[in-house]
Amino acid sequence: MSDGKGKGVIALKKLGVEVQKGDHYSCQKTQQSVTKYNSNGQTSSYQSEEKAAVVTKIGKSSTTTVKVFQRRVEETIHHKSLPPVKDKITHFSHRHDLHRYEVQKRDKINCNICEAEILDKAWSCESCKFFIHKSCESIPQKIKHKSHLRDTLILRSSTNYACGEFICDACCDSDKGFHYHCSPCKFDIHVACAGLPSAVNHPMHKNPLILCYDFPVRSSETVKCKACDMKINKKGWAYYNDDSKFIAHIYCAVNKKKKDSILAIQKRLQSLQMK
Ligand SMILES: [Zn+2]
Ligand SMILES: [Zn+2]
Ligand SMILES: [Zn+2]
Ligand SMILES: [Zn+2]
Ligand SMILES: [Zn+2]
Structure with missing residues (x-):
């Protein structure tokens, strides 16, 4: 590749292409034919006695390729440069x-x-x-979560509770690892629980189920999950539809196996991030 001040620009001027002042152009190749690629993946080649050129403008985070044929800009392609690979x-x-x-x-x-x-x-x-x-x-280290709006939740790698474990206020399982924590309230939730969607569609239910942070059923009787028929802990969260009274464990309602779910969790956590 020659420098922008060099041959490439001169070749372009000959082709009638305007080179803007201050832009950095370098001429990748000056050739007798230009290949055009369209969005269907089809290619067409132009052969000519006249000159054609492919010009590349390299920016900090993007590259613009201009294909010139018979004094006309035939095609301009912008693409983002890949970030450098970190090991x-x-x-x-x-x-x-x-x-x-x-x-x-x-x-x-x-x-x-x-x-x-x-x-x-x-x-x-x-x-x-x-x-x-x-x-x-x-992953954000501080979030504001709908289930605990009065305080900021802090990501922790382990708990400092004497027993060595925390009990998740969402799914009610005890655990040792990463979780979001509020110290004054002793409120703890798993990272995955913090990233749960506020509504889900369930194959057993026509309308969406809503994530409830306060247990939606007031009766003192045992409440069973409509999906797995096991008891639901009333201290935790549940997915619920108020019209049909359909209720499910949080992890019976969400599709854990879905390949995009971890990215979806990440996306929701990013939206809760506190600066
Ligand atoms: Zn290590
Ligand atoms: Zn949990
Ligand atoms: Zn709190
Ligand atoms: Zn269940
Ligand atoms: Zn992960």
Whole structure:
């Protein structure tokens, strides 16, 4: 590639293409034919006695390719440059560097942060057997959650409760790992629970089910999940439809196996982020 001040620009001027002052152009190739690619993947080639050119303008985060044929700009393509590939990162979740790791299906590795299975890209500290989804790298450390609006929730890697475990205020399971925490209220929720959608569609129910942070059924009787027929803990959250009274455990209502679910969780957590 020659420099923008060099031959490329002169060639372009000959072709009648306006080169804007201050832009950086470099001429990738000056050739006798231009190949045009359309969105259907079809290509067509132009052969000519006249000159044709492919010009590339490289910006900081994008590249613009201009195809010139017979003094006309035939096509302009903008594409974002790929960010440089990182092999390791330092991350607040772990005291050692984390290295790029490609998880294979048979590995059966779960993410230390969100606890969901990792199916492809991960960051890892192999000696500590610490793995996180690549997408969990940018997990917010502080969130404002609808279930606990009065305080900011802080991401913690472990609990300092004497028993060594916290009980999730959403799903009622006890656990040791990453969770969002409010210290004055002793309020704790799993990362995955914090990222639950506020409404879901369930195959057994026509209308959407709404996530309730306060148990929606007031009676003192045992309430059973309509999906699995097991008791639901009234201290936790549930998905519920007020018209039909259909109620389900949070993890009976959401499709955990869905491949995009971890990205969906991440997206919802990002929207709760506090600066
Ligand atoms: Zn994760
Ligand atoms: Zn380590
Ligand atoms: Zn939970
Ligand atoms: Zn609180
Ligand atoms: Zn259930």
